[in-house]
Amino acid sequence: MEKIRWGILATGWIADQLAEAITSQRDAECLAVGSRSQASADAFGEKWHIPRRYPTYEALAADPDVDVIYIATPHNLHYENMKLCLNAGKHVLCEKPLTVNAAQAKECLELAKEKGLFLMEAMWMKFIPAVQQMQKWVADGRIGTVRLVQANFAFNIPFDPHGRLYDPELAGGALLDMGIYTSTLAHLVLGKPDSILSAANLGETGVDELNTAIWQYADGTQAVLTSTQRLERPCDAFITGTDGYIKLHSNFWHSRKLTLKQRGQAKEVVQIPYDGNGYGYQVREVHDCLRAGKLESAVVPHADTLEIMTLLDEMRGQWGLVYPEE
Numbered sequence: 001m002e003k004i005r006w007g008i009l010a011t012g013w014i015a016d017q018l019a020e021a022i023t024s025q026r027d028a029e030c031l032a033v034g035s036r037s038q039a040s041a042d043a044f045g046e047k048w049h050i051p052r053r054y055p056t057y058e059a060l061a062a063d064p065d066v067d068v069i070y071i072a073t074p075h076n077l078h079y080e081n082m083k084l085c086l087n088a089g090k091h092v093l094c095e096k097p098l099t100v101n102a103a104q105a106k107e108c109l110e111l112a113k114e115k116g117l118f119l120m121e122a123m124w125m126k127f128i129p130a131v132q133q134m135q136k137w138v139a140d141g142r143i144g145t146v147r148l149v150q151a152n153f154a155f156n157i158p159f160d161p162h163g164r165l166y167d168p169e170l171a172g173g174a175l176l177d178m179g180i181y182t183s184t185l186a187h188l189v190l191g192k193p194d195s196i197l198s199a200a201n202l203g204e205t206g207v208d209e210l211n212t213a214i215w216q217y218a219d220g221t222q223a224v225l226t227s228t229q230r231l232e233r234p235c236d237a238f239i240t241g242t243d244g245y246i247k248l249h250s251n252f253w254h255s256r257k258l259t260l261k262q263r264g265q266a267k268e269v270v271q272i273p274y275d276g277n278g279y280g281y282q283v284r285e286v287h288d289c290l291r292a293g294k295l296e297s298a299v300v301p302h303a304d305t306l307e308i309m310t311l312l313d314e315m316r317g318q319w320g321l322v323y324p325e326e
Contacts, residue, residue: 004287007032007066007090009057009081011044014095015072018122019048021279022070027287034060057081061088068118068286071095074164075171076325079104082119086111091118093286097180100171100323102309109302118289120282120297121305123184125253127281130272131188133258134239134246138189142260144243149186149223151237151252153178157229159204165229166205171323173207175200175312178227181253182237186215186223187308189239194218196311200319203230213315254278 006022008015011033022030032052035041041053054060061069061084068091071081079099085092086108098121099105112119125131138146153174157165165172186193193215200211209230215223237252238245244262248255260268275281285297296302316322 001027003027003029004290005029005031005065005067007034007060007063007069008044008050008072009034009060009069009085010072011035011040012072015044015070016047017277017279018070018072018093018283019044019050020277021283023048024276024280025283025287028283032060032063032066034058057084061085061090066090068093068290070122075100075176076169076323079108082108083111086115086117086119089115089117091286091290093120093122093282095122097121097176097309097312098305099309100176101326102306102313105306105309109306113295116295118286118295119302120286120289120300122282123180123300123305124279124282125181125184126188126299127285128254128278129274130248130255130258131185131253133270133272134248135188137246137260138239138241142243142262143239143241143245144263146189146239146241147221148240149189149225149237150240151182151185151223151225152233153182153227153235153251153253154231154233155229155235156232161205166203166207168206169324171325172205173209173321174227174229175208175211175316175321178229179211179213179225179312179315180308182225182227183213183308183311185237185252186225187304187311190215190217190221190223192307192311193223196314196318198315198318200315200321201230202319202321206321208316208319208321211315211319215311 034054038055045053071094198213200208203209210228237248247259249257
């Protein structure tokens with residue numbers, strides 16, 4: 001089988017995770033890396049045995065032998081990086097969130113379709129076996145009708161005004177980095193809410209350091225979602241139905257353990273490991289889609305990506321939080 005040739009745009013921590021996942025696939029080749037300096041590209045290339053190393057993102061996008069590019073830059077750069085790659089004729093896997101707002105996401109999704117190119121948000125949580133087992137239990141009616149989703153993403157990250165999570169110029173804050181997971185989980189189980197009530201604590205640099213949202217549905221179902229970079233607590237999630245509940249143990253977005261509690265029955269605790277570092281599933285999804293000639297994934301469809309970004313925009317609107325580039 002002919003290998004799919006990858007380029008990696010940027011060289012930070014998350015780029016390391018995808019490089020590990022890509023190099024573990026038999027039908028993939030990590031061909032090129034692009035950075036903002038030759039030294040950084042060379043160091044990353046040496047670490048992952050990547051032969052082509054470019055000092056600019058533009059040079060990476062221009063490589064005629066690269067099939068698909070993984071974008072690993074901070075949130076605020078995804079929009080311009082995606083347009084660069086798509087306009088260069090490259091398929092794209094872009095780290096979540098796809099962009100900082102729905103308008104940017106819509107433009108990039110439309111550009112990909114116009115160019116006939118594959119584009120997917122790298123929402124790896126949707127591919128994790130425990131998350132997929134949770135969906136199966138829900139679909140099979142194991143907990144009855146779901147009436148409540150609760151999810152927490154909470155870490156106490158030391159304050160650094162120039163750090164990625166605290167810098168407003170980089171679209172820092174808990175929502176786009178952590179809340180994207182809680183929101184995606186709720187959307188995965190319940191779909192789009194009919195209304196949202198949310199609040200946030202905007203810290204010293206103006207980014208949201210703590211936020212909570214209640215998603216309300218017409219039938220009374222709710223999702224209660226919290227994300228914070230200032231407090232630490234178990235990052236678990238509960239999906240509660242009329243006949244029981246499912247717990248995704250910490251950390252819920254890549255959980256290896258589920259609890260199923262059905263009414264009148266003992267708890268069932270199930271261990272569900274995943275392959276490697278967990279990022280390989282989305283790499284394989286990209287490969288499957290490209291070989292099938294698909295422009296989007298059925299697991300992370302464009303419509304869901306755009307709808308979730310619209311919901312995040314609505315929440316930010318309630319807080320009065322505007323990113324610098326908006």
